[in-house]
Structures are given as structure tokens and as C-alpha cells.
Amino acid sequence: MKTKLLWLAAALLGATAHAALNVVATLPDFGAIAQAIGGDKVKVTSIAKGTEDPHFVDARPSYIRVLNQADVLIEGGAELELGWLPPLVDTARNGRILADAPGHVILSPYLHLLDIPTGPVDRSLGDVHALGNPHFWLDPANGKIIAHVLADRFSQIAPADAPVFRANLQKFNERLDQKTIEWAKLLAPYRGTKVITYHKSFEYFLARFGLVLAGTIEPKPGIEPSPSYINGLVPRVKDAGVKLVLVEPFRPRKTPEYLAPAIGARLLLLPQSVGGNEQSRDYLGLLDYDVNQIATALKESK
Amino acid sequence: MKLKGSWVWSSALCLAVLTAPAQETNPLEKLHQQLERMQERFEQQQREMRESFEKQLREQQAQIQALKQQLEAAKSNAPPAAAPQPAAAPAGQPTVPPGTPVPGAPPPTPAPKPWSPTDPVRLFGGQRNYLNLSFDALVAGGTSTANDLDRLELGGHDPRQRGFTVQNLETVFEGAVDPYFRGQANVVLQIDPHGDATIEAEEAYLETMSLPANLQLKAGQFVSEFGRLNPTHPHAWDFVDQPLVNGRFLGEDGLRSAGARLSWLVPTPFYSELFLAVQNSQGGTAYSFRNDHAGMPFMGRLSADRRVETLGDMLWVPRYAASFNLSDAQTIVAGASAAFGPNSTSGDTDTQIYGVDLFWKWKSPRQHAGFPFIGWQTEAMARRFNAGAFHWDLNGNGIADPGEMTSLATGLPAALPRETLTDYGLYSQVVYGFRKGWVAGLRGDYVFPEKKALYEGLLGADPDRALRWRLSPNLTYYPSEFSKIRLQYNFDHRQGIGDDHSVWVQLEFLLGTHAAHKF
Numbered sequence: 153m154k155t156k157l158l159w160l161a162a163a164l165l166g167a168t169a170h171a172a173l174n175v176v177a178t179l180p181d182f183g184a185i186a187q188a189i190g191g192d193k194v195k196v197t198s199i200a201k202g203t204e205d206p207h208f209v210d211a212r213p214s215y216i217r218v219l220n221q222a223d224v225l226i227e228g229g230a231e232l233e234l235g236w237l238p239p240l241v242d243t244a245r246n247g248r249i250l251a252d253a254p255g256h257v258i259l260s261p262y263l264h265l266l267d268i269p270t271g272p273v274d275r276s277l278g279d280v281h282a283l284g285n286p287h288f289w290l291d292p293a294n295g296k297i298i299a300h301v302l303a304d305r306f307s308q309i310a311p312a313d314a315p316v317f318r319a320n321l322q323k324f325n326e327r328l329d330q331k332t333i334e335w336a337k338l339l340a341p342y343r344g345t346k347v348i349t350y351h352k353s354f355e356y357f358l359a360r361f362g363l364v365l366a367g368t369i370e371p372k373p374g375i376e377p378s379p380s381y382i383n384g385l386v387p388r389v390k391d392a393g394v395k396l397v398l399v400e401p402f403r404p405r406k407t408p409e410y411l412a413p414a415i416g417a418r419l420l421l422l423p424q425s426v427g428g429n430e431q432s433r434d435y436l437g438l439l440d441y442d443v444n445q446i447a448t449a450l451k452e453s454k
Numbered sequence: 455m456k457l458k459g460s461w462v463w464s465s466a467l468c469l470a471v472l473t474a475p476a477q478e479t480n481p482l483e484k485l486h487q488q489l490e491r492m493q494e495r496f497e498q499q500q501r502e503m504r505e506s507f508e509k510q511l512r513e514q515q516a517q518i519q520a521l522k523q524q525l526e527a528a529k530s531n532a533p534p535a536a537a538p539q540p541a542a543a544p545a546g547q548p549t550v551p552p553g554t555p556v557p558g559a560p561p562p563t564p565a566p567k568p569w570s571p572t573d574p575v576r577l578f579g580g581q582r583n584y585l586n587l588s589f590d591a592l593v594a595g596g597t598s599t600a601n602d603l604d605r606l607e608l609g610g611h612d613p614r615q616r617g618f619t620v621q622n623l624e625t626v627f628e629g630a631v632d633p634y635f636r637g638q639a640n641v642v643l644q645i646d647p648h649g650d651a652t653i654e655a656e657e658a659y660l661e662t663m664s665l666p667a668n669l670q671l672k673a674g675q676f677v678s679e680f681g682r683l684n685p686t687h688p689h690a691w692d693f694v695d696q697p698l699v700n701g702r703f704l705g706e707d708g709l710r711s712a713g714a715r716l717s718w719l720v721p722t723p724f725y726s727e728l729f730l731a732v733q734n735s736q737g738g739t740a741y742s743f744r745n746d747h748a749g750m751p752f753m754g755r756l757s758a759d760r761r762v763e764t765l766g767d768m769l770w771v772p773r774y775a776a777s778f779n780l781s782d783a784q785t786i787v788a789g790a791s792a793a794f795g796p797n798s799t800s801g802d803t804d805t806q807i808y809g810v811d812l813f814w815k816w817k818s819p820r821q822h823a824g825f826p827f828i829g830w831q832t833e834a835m836a837r838r839f840n841a842g843a844f845h846w847d848l849n850g851n852g853i854a855d856p857g858e859m860t861s862l863a864t865g866l867p868a869a870l871p872r873e874t875l876t877d878y879g880l881y882s883q884v885v886y887g888f889r890k891g892w893v894a895g896l897r898g899d900y901v902f903p904e905k906k907a908l909y910e911g912l913l914g915a916d917p918d919r920a921l922r923w924r925l926s927p928n929l930t931y932y933p934s935e936f937s938k939i940r941l942q943y944n945f946d947h948r949q950g951i952g953d954d955h956s957v958w959v960q961l962e963f964l965l966g967t968h969a970a971h972k973f
Binding site: 208214242275311312 | 500633822824973
């Protein structure tokens with residue numbers, strides 16, 4: 153009897169040391185960083201696609217099953233996924249990802265958020281994010297913090313693999329630091345350049361690299377521009393000397409394509425998420441693509 | 455016992471073979487050594503982790519100290535009117551590792567206003583989400599060629615008068631009750647065609663957050679999960695009014711009642727869920743069941759008083775739903791439901807309703823604010839209503855008195871035999887969100903009886919069983935996610951009555967935090 157138990161114990165011990173953590177990320181950006189930190193010790197699934205608007209993802213029932221089997225759920229927070237994640241988590245019946253279980257990672261509390269509204273907030277201001285701008289992953293410094301948080305959390309849940317996560321974090325940090333210096337150098341000559349975006353989704357990127365937001369195509373968050381608004385916008389930003397119009401590939405093209413030549417600026421289609429285009433396969437790839445596109449465009453326009 | 459033992463043995467063996475390096479026959483010694491080595495390694499790893507953790511903690515403490523000193527120095531040098539530094543990091547937060555490029559000094563956030571007795575008490579907002587409160591108003595206006603709008607439109611919240619109708623004023627309370635349950639309540643006010651306001655406690659229930667074995671329990675007052683439309687509220691519909699089949703079989707307010715529902719997430723490689731609800735079987739919201747229909751005849755007979763004697767006298771609603779992602783952009787959800795319960799005719803009679811539903815959705819992988827998308831939903835239902843015998847000679851005097859329905863042929867109070875009445879119905883709707891904020895829709899409704907009933911032979915055709923169909927094209931504009939304006943045209947054909955045209959304009963506004971709807 154004792155020998156049978158010992159066999160069973162040995163087998164189970166062996167088995168758990170090799171099981172990959174089931175990680176579910178709301179956005180492919182968090183998923184990409186999780187993959188970099190976890191390596192083959194994690195199996196990462198991302199719910200939103202890099203090509204779509206992250207505020208309006210469908211809570212397809214298949215994700216209930218995915219969340220039911222998750223060991224870790226990574227969400228951005230700051231009301232980014234508020235429109236679609238809660239019904240999925242509520243029906244997932246998985247205690248590991250509820251509220252403040254260690255398997256539930258909410259990233260925004262660890263970060264410094266921009267655009268936190270001061271004063272009373274209501275919907276006459278549009279669909280404003282009351283807790284701050286949630287598109288925070290586009291600043292490589294935040295990417296580093298996210299990686300650190302994930303490494304900590306993975307190590308807490310799977311302590312046996314902690315050295316692996318630490319080593320991967322080290323590697324990730326080295327590559328990211330190296331790339332950040334490169335990117336800063338590329339965009340240094342263009343600090344202070346004024347740009348227009350569709351929605352306030354590039355705030356952290358612009359803040360990091362010293363570009364200035366001169367206006368948005370949306371008059372208010374979530375509100376489509378009217379022709380009269382655009383007509384008012386054109387002379388204003390033309391005077392300001394805006395050089396670039398940065399728009400995600402999923403936005404409607406008509407208005408940006410009209411606006412850019414009207415104000416003498418170049419229109420750039422930049423993904424804001426991993427998987428947003430062919431070249432943005434992972435976190436570094438996404439930032440690399442965006443930085444290089446901007447640098448090239450500004451170089452040519454000089 | 456022996457068989458069980460050998461099963462445990464062999465499975466352990468299989469597991470061991472997968473993980474442990476290849477071993478020859480049973481060397482107990484080697485196993486002991488392995489276990490000891492693993493234990494040593496484990497303890498060593500623990501020690502290393504603890505040490506590195508403590509080292510990190512010490513480094514971070516030193517950093518905090520240094521920053522504190524800098525803060526003191528900065529404060530003493532700063533002008534007195536400077537705003538206070540942003541709040542300290544929450545406990546447990548890993549501080550940024552040394553060497554990280556720190557973003558520029560955060561802009562000082564304004565000092566929080568001190569609380570005054572005239573401030574509203576906030577239960578929600580910012581970081582406090584004790585209660586999510588929302589208010590949704592649904593109003594419709596329009597007209598119709600029909601003079602009997604209350605019979606043309608079958609939904610309790612449908613516009614049933616020429617002019618304006620306050621369809622639904624819904625207040626939803628929702629939130630996490632405690633770590634174990636989520637709670638939700640829907641209280642609905644509406645103003646009927648007579649101008650009277652009614653209030654209904656539509657839903658008030660608790661739902662468990664994580665029970666073992668992938669179960670979930672819901673208990674309280676709730677809408678039955680029968681089909682796809684019945685569990686939803688009118689403000690979430692894609693059309694101004696309720697489909698005909700829902701109105702006919704599930705009643706003007708849908709199938710809802712107090713009870714409990716257990717659901718199980720089936721361990722299949724795709725999403726599938728099994729539901730079973732047991733609820734009260736009486737009242738207007740158990741329309742085809744123990745319902746006295748406000749004293750009016752239903753299926754040609756008056757209602758009898760039926761009590762709950764056994765569990766079989768409750769309303770049972772089983773359901774099965776499965777979902778598949780046909781592609782990155784397409785999803786289907788298919789389901790089958792049933793509702794069983796007693797009804798209010800004499801004898802040991804019952805009603806069975808069966809339904810199948812299918813929902814297909816395409817959403818562009820490059821959606822902007824959720825557009826463009828196409829959704830197609832179809833539901834088909836069948837109802838078997840076992841009606842008991844009924845004699846219209848209420849006072850037993852053998853002659854037709856007022857209030858007694860008479861046989862068309864004889865003019866005497868009708869004696870209705872026991873019979874089973876089967877009716878069918880379906881609806882199918884397509885919605886196409888072609889541009890942000892714009893959705894075009896088309897719905898077709900069709901309801902019909904299996905055959906003419908015996909009681910209809912005696913009393914005349916029952917309009918509640920007559921064949922009818924409807925076609926409803928519509929267009930909706932959403933200025934934002936929190937408001938909508940809809941224009942809908944209905945073409946109705948009722949057998950025995952004729953055709954009718956109706957036009958409706960609907961307006962909706964939403965205040966507060968409304969939980970996201972299920973897919």
C-alpha cells in the first residue's frame with residue numbers, strides 16, 4: 153500500500169512540475185508580453201484581436217470555456233474591457249480568476265495613467281474613461297513594468313518555474329532597453345512635432361517620444377466627427393503645423409484621407425496592438441513598426 | 455476492490471512513465487533517492503527565492519527611503535501653494551526595478567476635496583463599485599391602421615395605442631454581493647394605454663460566482679432561460695415589439711417567475727452549457743401554465759384553481775446551448791429549450807412548450823466601435839396545451855345565461871371535450887450594422903395552429919390560435935451606445951381579420967453603469 157502511494161505521489165509531483173500555466177489575456181499586447189516572460193511554461197490565449205477596436209470586443213461564449221480553464225487572467229483595467237469582460241468572468245465559474253485571487257492580474261493599478269479627468273465626469277463629455285487613459289501599453293517603460301508584474305505573478309502561482317520567469321524577464325528587459333535607446337535616438341530629432349490621432353489611443357507613445365497631440369478626429373471620445381467639426385478642425389491644425397495624422401487600421405478611412413492632404417500632413421496607418429498588422433507579431437515588433445513608420449515619414453517630409 | 459486497486463496502480467504507473475526517466479523493474483531504493491533529491495532541490499529553490507525576495511525587498515526599502523528624503527527636500531524648497539504629490543503606491547505593488555527609464559515626474563493631481571454634509575453619498579463611482587445603478591427609458595410613438603392595437607401587438611411593453619407609449623422604464627441594480635455571489639434586480643415601471651403607471655419587480659436574483667464542478671446557481675425572481683429572446687429585456691431588443699410566437703406562447707411579459715436555476719458548463723471541447731430551472735408555475739408570467747387569464751376564457755374555457763401538490767406541479771425549464779466559432783469573425787450559438795408545467799384547465803392537465811434557437815453573427819475583424827456586423831437569429835417553438843373538459847353551463851340550469859358561452863349550432867351552453875391543442879410559431883430576424891451607429895433590420899414572424907380545435911368547432915374560431923404573419927423592416931441610429939432612435943414599419947396579416955400597417959418610432963436613453971449584455 154505504501155509503495156503504491158509513493159508511486160502515485162512521485163507521478164503527481166512529476167506531472168505538476170511540467171504543466172504549462174493556462175494564461176488568458178484580454179488584449180494581444182498583454183498576451184505577447186506574457187508569452188515573452190513565460191516562454192514554454194505558459195500557454196497564452198488572447199481574447200481581443202490586434203486588428204479590432206479593443207473597447208468593443210464580442211464576448212463570444214467560447215471564451216467562457218477558455219476562462220473556465222484559465223490559471224491566470226490578465227486584464228488592463230481602467231474600464232478598457234468594461235463593455236465585454238464582466239459577463240464572461242461572471243459565468244466562467246473559475247475561482248482562480250475572480251476579484252483579487254492571485255490568478256487575476258489587473259495591470260492599471262501598477263501604472264501611472266495619463267488623462268485622469270479632474271472635476272466631475274459625465275457622459276456629456278462623450279465616452280470618457282473616468283479612471284484615466286487605458287491605452288497604456290504603447291509606452292515601452294510601461295511594457296517593462298507589465299513584464300515585471302507578470303513575472304512576479306507567474307512566480308507566485310508556479311514557484312517551481314520562478315527562475316525561468318526571472319531569466320526571461322531579464323532577457324526581455326535587455327532587449328527592450330536596447331530597443332528603447334534605438335527608438336529614442338530615431339525620434340530625437342523630431343521631438344515637439346505636432347500630430348493628430350483619431351481617438352486618444354496613442355497618448356502614452358506620444359508622451360514617451362516627445363510628440364505633441366494637436367487634436368483628435370473624434371470631437372469627443374466615442375463620438376463620430378461631423379462635417380462642421382472637421383471644417384473647424386482643418387484651419388486650426390493647419391496653423392499649428394501638424395505633420396502627421398496617425399490612425400489605426402480599423403478606423404473609417406474617409407475622414408482621415410480627406411483631412412491629411414487638407415492640412416498638409418501625411419496619413420499613417422499605425423496599429424495600436426500586437427497583431428494589428430503583419431509586422432506587429434510581438435510587443436517589440438509593434439513598437440518598432442510604429443516608431444520606424446513615424447521616423448521615416450517625418451524624415452521624408454523634412 | 456481488487457479491480458479498483460489495479461486501476462489506481464496502472465494509472466499511477468502511466469503517469470510515472472511519462473514523467474520519470476526510464477526505470478527498470480521496481481527499484482524501491484532508486485525511487486527513495488529520487489524523492490529525496492527532488493525534495494532537496496525544492497527546498498533549495500525555496501531558500502533561493504526567499505533570499506532573492508528579501509534582497510529585493512531591502513533594495514526597494516532603500517529606494518523608498520531615498521525618495522522620501524528627496525520628497526522632504528523638494529517640499530521644503532517648493533512654494534507653499536504647490537499641490538501635494540500623488541498618493542503613495544498601494545501596498546504590495548512591486549516598485550519599478552532599478553534601471554527602468556522612469557517617465558517624467560507625474561503631474562501633481564489636485565488634492566481631494568474634504569467631505570461636507572451636503573455632498574451626495576456615493577455608493578459607486580471611481581473605485582467604489584458597491585452598487586451599479588442604471589436607468590433605461592424606452593418610449594415609442596406611432597400609429598396603425600388596426601383598431602385593435604392591443605390584440606395586434608402581443609407584448610406587454612409593445613406600443614398598443616395610437617400616439618405615444620412609455621414602454622419600459624427600467625431600473626437595474628447590480629453588483630457583487632460578497633466574494634460568493636453576484637446580485638441583480640430589475641424594477642420596471644410602465645404606463646399603460648389608460649395612463650396608469652404600473653410597477654413590476656421583474657427580476658431580483660443571486661448568482662454564484664464559482665461553485666465546484668463548473669456549476670452555477672441562480673435563485674430568486676428571474677426570467678426563464680427559454681430561447682434567446684425571452685431572457686432579454688425590451689431595451690436590448692433589435693425591434694420595437696415582441697415577436698408573435700413569444701407573445702402567444704410565453705405571454706406578454708415573457709416567461710419569468712420565482713425559483714432556482716442550476717447550470718453546468720459541460721466539459722466539451724467547445725462551449726456548451728446545460729440549464730435546469732424550477733420555478734413557480736402560476737401567474738401572468740407563466741402564461742400557458744397555471745394562469746387564470748384575469749378571469750377571461752383561454753382556449754375556450756375558464757380557468758380552474760390548481761394547487762401545487764407535487765414537484766410535477768412546478769414549472770420546469772431545461773435548456774442546452776452550444777457555441778462554435780466558425781472563423782475568427784463568425785460565431786454561432788445553437789440551443790434547445792423546453793418548459794413543462796401544469797395549466798389551469800380541469801383535471802390533471804399540463805402544458806409543454808419546446809423551442810430551438812440559432813444565432814449566427816459575423817463581425818468584421820477590423821471593427822471600429824463594433825461595426826460593421828451582421829446578426830441572424832431564428833427561434834421556432836411548439837406548444838402542446840392539454841385542455842381538460844369544460845362545461846359552459848356554469849349554473850347548471852341547462853339554458854344559456856349571460857356569461858355562458860354557447861355552442862354555435864345549438865345555442866345551448868357548450869360542453870367542451872378534453873383535447874390537446876398544438877400550436878407552432880417562429881420568427882427570424884437579420885440585423886446589419888453597416889456603419890458606426892447605424893443598424894438596418896428585417897424580421898419575419900409566423901404563427902399557426904396544427905389544426906382546428908374541437909372547441910373551435912363548437913364556439914367558433916379562436917383569434918388567439920389564428921394563423922398570422924408579420925414583416926418588420928426597421929432602421930436604428932445610435933448617436934452613442936447610450937441612446938437610440940428607431941423607425942419600424944410592420945405589415946401584419948391576420949387570417950380572418952385582414953392586413954394592417956403600423957409605423958413606430960422608438961427612443962431609448964440609458965443613464966448609469968449598465969452591465970454588458972450576454973452574447
